[in-house]
Amino acid sequence: MIRFENVTKRYPDGTVAVEGLSLEVAEGELVTLVGPSGCGKTTTMKMVNRLIEPTQGRILVAGEDIAGVEPVELRRRMGYVIQQTGLFPHRTVLDNTATVPHLLGWPKARRRERARELLDLVGLDPAVFGDRYPDQLSGGQRQRVGVARALAADPPVLLMDEPFGAVDPVVREHLQTEFLRLQSRLHKTVLFVTHDIEEAVRLGDRIAVYGEGRIEQFDRPATVLGAPASPYVADFVGADRGLKRLSVTPIEPGDLEEPPTVHLSDRLDKAARRMAAAGARWAVVLDDADELHGWVSAGVVEAQEGTVAHHARRMEAWLPLGSSLKQAFSTMLQHDAGWIAVLDGDRFVGVLTPSRLHAALRRSIDADAREVGRTEVELESIESS
Numbered sequence: 001m002i003r004f005e006n007v008t009k010r011y012p013d014g015t016v017a018v019e020g021l022s023l024e025v026a027e028g029e030l031v032t033l034v035g036p037s038g039c040g041k042t043t044t045m046k047m048v049n050r051l052i053e054p055t056q057g058r059i060l061v062a063g064e065d066i067a068g069v070e071p072v073e074l075r076r077r078m079g080y081v082i083q084q085t086g087l088f089p090h091r092t093v094l095d096n097t098a099t100v101p102h103l104l105g106w107p108k109a110r111r112r113e114r115a116r117e118l119l120d121l122v123g124l125d126p127a128v129f130g131d132r133y134p135d136q137l138s139g140g141q142r143q144r145v146g147v148a149r150a151l152a153a154d155p156p157v158l159l160m161d162e163p164f165g166a167v168d169p170v171v172r173e174h175l176q177t178e179f180l181r182l183q184s185r186l187h188k189t190v191l192f193v194t195h196d197i198e199e200a201v202r203l204g205d206r207i208a209v210y211g212e213g214r215i216e217q218f219d220r221p222a223t224v225l226g227a228p229a230s231p232y233v234a235d236f237v238g239a240d241r242g243l244k245r246l247s248v249t250p251i252e253p254g255d256l257e258e259p260p261t262v263h264l265s266d267r268l269d270k271a272a273r274r275m276a277a278a279g280a281r282w283a284v285v286l287d288d289a290d291e292l293h294g295w296v297s298a299g300v301v302e303a304q305e306g307t308v309a310h311h312a313r314r315m316e317a318w319l320p321l322g323s324s325l326k327q328a329f330s331t332m333l334q335h336d337a338g339w340i341a342v343l344d345g346d347r348f349v350g351v352l353t354p355s356r357l358h359a360a361l362r363r364s365i366d367a368d369a370r371e372v373g374r375t376e377v378e379l380e381s382i383e384s385s
């Protein structure tokens, strides 16, 4: 969707900001450009909407060489979000959001309706915020308006230059989560500049790690963290990259243990037999709709009569399949739990234990090194190592 072909930018004073850059962002993909200050990220981005012209090479968007597209026309096809949102201070939030539809000549009622819809989408109630001016908003709210404005005309491409850079870390994490949720619905092609490696790995389908004016590695976040291409990249992603990798490695069905399951309505002697047969000290308890209720321990079951319902404990520590290993670890710590339940929708699929979590992480590193799927890596090789 966005393709750089051997692009170089040399400024008139001789500074080479970008050199021989080749990079392709697929349709619907979110690529983060990350690197230290001055390495050429912003220059790269601004060449896509022709705020800066390359000295050499060409850039194609949807197959078309943008050198032949009117800059104003080109920019209407691309949402652009920057750190200092660039909102018009004397226009209301609603009018700011409707900027591009206004430029495109949409009738007033339609563009106001669209602006309200967009504000809703980014989590701002238009009835509350629509008539405010930008200086009557918090930094995080201003950034949301910036995102809403960029999306207003539904452009296929979004260019985002440190859009969450000016807000505190808690708000930033919140905005990132919301943006990921939005992106999972909208599937825009996104080029996202940041100097924050945490943000880059969290948001990017792939990340391009910049050295000076050139890309040192362009890969999925887990690969960059697990197998940095050079000492420079290893240094940039940080000594705690193993820990960071937890946040980009999802829980997969193959990572889970399957303890015996019993139902709330089961008699205790049946539950006891099932646990004994499995050699388990506890079982997961499901309700009549087969949804997770909690757990029950073998000790309680053996000593009592009646049904599981009287002795089952609620299980609060659970996560959906596909959550990150970091969320899993954090949930274990938060609930002081030796395992967490993993659900697929409402369906219970298994449990993740600390040793399985460790195995999953090791397996994903092995899988990347061998360029195979994680499920193809034998668990034995981990447990015996």
Ligand SMILES: Nc1ncnc2c1ncn2[C@@H]1O[C@H](COP(=O)(O)OP(=O)(O)OP(=O)(O)O)[C@@H](O)[C@H]1O
Pocket: 011, 012, 013, 015, 016, 017, 035, 036, 037, 038, 039, 040, 041, 042, 043, 044, 195
């Ligand atoms: N108009 C200009 N004239 C000369 N040099 C420039 C110009 N704009 C940028 N540069 C230089 O080009 C290099 C890359 O700048 P760029 O803004 O692309 O970096 P960046 O990675 O986005 O940095 P930051 O994270 O600090 O925004 C820097 O050395 C910068 O000083």
